[in-house]
Amino acid sequence: MQSSERKAIHTEARQSPMQADHHYTPRWGALCMLAAGLALTSQALPSCPRACRCGAAESAADCSYARLVAVPERLPPELTRLNLSNNAIRTLAAEQFGALTRLEDLDxxxxxLAYVDGDAFVGLRSLLDLRVARNRLKVLPVGAFAGLPKLRLLDVSGNEILGFLDFTFRELANLRVLKALQNAVVFVSPQAFAGLTDLRQLHLDGCNLTSVPTEAFVHLGGLTGLSLHRLESAVLPNYSLLGLARLKELIIANWPRLETLSVNSLVGLNLTSLVIRSCNLTSVPYAALHHLVYLVHLDLSYNPIGYIQGNRLEDLLRLEEFHIVGxxxxxxxxxxxxxxLHLSLLNVSRNLLxxxxxxxxxxxxxxQRLGLDENPLDCDCRLLWIARRRSSLDFGRGPPTCGAVVRWDFLDYAATEIVELLTCxxxxxxxHQRDLxxxxxxxxxxLHCNAEGQPPPSVTWRNPELRALTDLGRIRAVGNGSLEVRYAQPQDGGLYRCVASNAAGNDTRSVEVRVRALSKSKPFRFKSWLVALPSSPPDQQEPSFDVKTLMIAASIGFLSFLSSVSVCxxxxxxWSKGKGQIKHTANIAYVPRTAATSSNGGAGNYVETSRFTMKLM
Structure with a gap:
C-alpha cells in the first residue's frame, strides 16, 4: 500500500506545469462566472433606495419597517416584488408606481393609508398580488383598481370600509381572490361585484349588515368559496345564495344572533364543505342540510347545540368529517x-357528553379519528369499544378521560383491567304498584315505572298494540318514566308495557288498565204538573208526557210572559205622567179639494171639508 501511494505521488510530481494548470481550470472557471454574475446583478439594480433592502438576484425590494411616510422615489424599474408594509404612508398619488411595469407583488x-387616488395603480400591468390590509381606508373609489388587468389577489381587510359601490371592481376581470374581512361594511350595492367573472374566493365581513347581499352575489357565478363573517342576522333566509351553483365551500362565522337556517336557505348549492361556527344554533339544521348529498366536511363548532337526534343525517351519504367542538x-x-358509511372523523371535544x-x-x-377529550364521561361499559380500538384511532389533541371527581385516562390500562374497571x-x-x-x-x-341500573336506564312505554308511546297526545310518557292516560275512555283499556334499557340489557314490566264506564242516566217520570221522583225503579219505566201536562206548562209560561209585559x-x-203635559213637536195638516159654489162663472166660497193633525212626543 505504501509503495503504491509513493508511486502516485511521484507520478503527480512529474506532471508538467501545463498539465497542472489544466487540472485546476474548472474551479477557476466557476469562480470567474460567479464573479461576473454578481457584477451583472449589481448593475441590474443600481438605484435601490437607502431605506430599502434590495435582493438583486430576485429583483425584490424590502422597505418594511423603514419609517417611510411616502413611497420612495426612483425605485428600480426591474422590480418584481415590493414590500412597503409597516410604515406610515398616508396617501397614494396618481400613477404612483407607473414605472414598475414588471412588478408582480405589492404589499x-x-x-x-386613508386615501387612494383613482389612478394610483395605473401602469402596473404585470401586478398579480396587491395587499392593502390594515389601513384606514373608508371608501374604495370607483376605478381605483383600473390598470390592473392581471390582478389575481386583492386584500383590503382590516380597514374602515363602510360599503362597496357599484362597479368598484369592474376592471378586475382576472381577480381570483378578494379578501375584505374586519371592516365596518354597512351596505353592498347590487352592482358592487359586477365584472368579477373569474372570482373564486370571497371573504366578506359585514358586521353592520343585517341581511345577506343576495343581489350582489348574482354576478359571482364562478365563485367556489364564500366566507361570511359577523352579520347581524338572526336567520339565514330562503334562497339567500341562489345562483352560486359552483360554490363548494361556505363559511358562516361569528353571527351572534343566528339561531336557525331556513329550510330552503341552501337550495341550489352543491357544497362539499360547510362551516357554521361561533353562532347561536341550538340544534342541527337537519331540514336545511338534507339535500347536500355531496357534503364531505361539516363543522358546527361553538354553537349551543344540545343533542344530535337519531336517523336525521342519513341523507349526507358522502360525509367524512363532522365537527361539533366547544x-x-x-x-x-x-x-x-x-x-x-364514510364517516372517518368525529370531533366532539369540549362538550358535556x-x-x-x-x-x-x-x-x-x-x-379513524375521534376527538372526545374534555367531556365529563362516565366510566362504564359504554366506553369499552373505544378502549378496544385505541391502537387504530387517532385521538387528536388528547385521549378521552372519565370519572366524576378524579379524571383518569382509562386507555392506559391493559385490556384485562379495562374490562373489570368499565362495568355496567x-x-x-x-x-311500585299493582299490575291491574x-x-x-x-x-x-x-302508571309508574321506576328502574335502576348502571348506567341509568332509559324507560319507554308501549301500548297494547306494542307501539312506542311518545310525550305527545292524550296517552303520553312523561319525563320521570311514568305514563299518563288522560281522560280515559273504554277503548284505552289493555296491557301496557314498560321497558327499561341500558348498555347491559333490559327489563320489562306489564300493567293492565281497565276503564270503568259511566252508568246510563236515570230518567224522570212526569205524573202531573209537578215533577216527582218515580216510586218504581227508573230502569223499568219510560217517561210519559200527556197533553194536559203540556197545556199546563204552556199556560204557566204564557201567564208569566203576559204579567211581565203588563208590569213594564x-x-x-x-213614568210618562211624571214628565208633565205633553207638548207638540210637529203639526201636519191635510186639506183636500175644496167645494166651491159660484154663479155665472164667478168666484165661489172655499169650504174646508176635513183636517188631520199629528202630534209627536
Whole structure:
C-alpha cells in the first residue's frame, strides 16, 4: 500500500506545469462566472433606495419597517416584488408606481393609508398580488383598481370600509381572490361585484349588515368559496345564495344572533364543505342540510347545540368529517350517524357528553379519528369499544378521560383491567304498584315505572298494540318514566308495557288498565204538573208526557210572559205622567179639494171639508 501511494505521488510530481494548470481550470472557471454574475446583478439594480433592502438576484425590494411616510422615489424599474408594509404612508398619488411595469407583488399592509387616488395603480400591468390590509381606508373609489388587468389577489381587510359601490371592481376581470374581512361594511350595492367573472374566493365581513347581499352575489357565478363573517342576522333566509351553483365551500362565522337556517336557505348549492361556527344554533339544521348529498366536511363548532337526534343525517351519504367542538352537547342518540358509511372523523371535544356509544355509528370501523377529550364521561361499559380500538384511532389533541371527581385516562390500562374497571349493571324495574289499575271514564290514570341500573336506564312505554308511546297526545310518557292516560275512555283499556334499557340489557314490566264506564242516566217520570221522583225503579219505566201536562206548562209560561209585559207598560205609564203635559213637536195638516159654489162663472166660497193633525212626543 505504501509503495503504491509513493508511486502516485511521484507520478503527480512529474506532471508538467501545463498539465497542472489544466487540472485546476474548472474551479477557476466557476469562480470567474460567479464573479461576473454578481457584477451583472449589481448593475441590474443600481438605484435601490437607502431605506430599502434590495435582493438583486430576485429583483425584490424590502422597505418594511423603514419609517417611510411616502413611497420612495426612483425605485428600480426591474422590480418584481415590493414590500412597503409597516410604515406610515398616508396617501397614494396618481400613477404612483407607473414605472414598475414588471412588478408582480405589492404589499402596502399596515400603513396609514386613508386615501387612494383613482389612478394610483395605473401602469402596473404585470401586478398579480396587491395587499392593502390594515389601513384606514373608508371608501374604495370607483376605478381605483383600473390598470390592473392581471390582478389575481386583492386584500383590503382590516380597514374602515363602510360599503362597496357599484362597479368598484369592474376592471378586475382576472381577480381570483378578494379578501375584505374586519371592516365596518354597512351596505353592498347590487352592482358592487359586477365584472368579477373569474372570482373564486370571497371573504366578506359585514358586521353592520343585517341581511345577506343576495343581489350582489348574482354576478359571482364562478365563485367556489364564500366566507361570511359577523352579520347581524338572526336567520339565514330562503334562497339567500341562489345562483352560486359552483360554490363548494361556505363559511358562516361569528353571527351572534343566528339561531336557525331556513329550510330552503341552501337550495341550489352543491357544497362539499360547510362551516357554521361561533353562532347561536341550538340544534342541527337537519331540514336545511338534507339535500347536500355531496357534503364531505361539516363543522358546527361553538354553537349551543344540545343533542344530535337519531336517523336525521342519513341523507349526507358522502360525509367524512363532522365537527361539533366547544358546544353544549349532552346526548348523541342511537343511530345518530346511520347512513354515514364514510364517516372517518368525529370531533366532539369540549362538550358535556357523559358517553359515546358504538351504536350511534352504522359503520364504526370506518372511524379513524375521534376527538372526545374534555367531556365529563362516565366510566362504564359504554366506553369499552373505544378502549378496544385505541391502537387504530387517532385521538387528536388528547385521549378521552372519565370519572366524576378524579379524571383518569382509562386507555392506559391493559385490556384485562379495562374490562373489570368499565362495568355496567343491568336495569331492574322496582315494583311500585299493582299490575291491574282501574280508572273511571274521563279521569286520568298514572302508571309508574321506576328502574335502576348502571348506567341509568332509559324507560319507554308501549301500548297494547306494542307501539312506542311518545310525550305527545292524550296517552303520553312523561319525563320521570311514568305514563299518563288522560281522560280515559273504554277503548284505552289493555296491557301496557314498560321497558327499561341500558348498555347491559333490559327489563320489562306489564300493567293492565281497565276503564270503568259511566252508568246510563236515570230518567224522570212526569205524573202531573209537578215533577216527582218515580216510586218504581227508573230502569223499568219510560217517561210519559200527556197533553194536559203540556197545556199546563204552556199556560204557566204564557201567564208569566203576559204579567211581565203588563208590569213594564204600567211602569212606563206612570213614568210618562211624571214628565208633565205633553207638548207638540210637529203639526201636519191635510186639506183636500175644496167645494166651491159660484154663479155665472164667478168666484165661489172655499169650504174646508176635513183636517188631520199629528202630534209627536
Amino acid at each position: 402596502l399592509s399596515d400603513n396609514l 358546544g353544549r352537547l349532552r346526548l348523541i342518540e342511537m343511530g345518530a350517524f346511520y347512513g354515514l 357523559s358517553t359515546l356509544e358504538e351504536r350511534v355509528f352504522q359503520s364504526p370501523t370506518a372511524l 349493571r343491568p336495569p331492574r324495574i322496582r315494583p 289499575v282501574w280508572v273511571e271514564q274521563g279521569h286520568t290514570a298514572v 207598560f204600567v211602569a212606563m205609564f206612570f
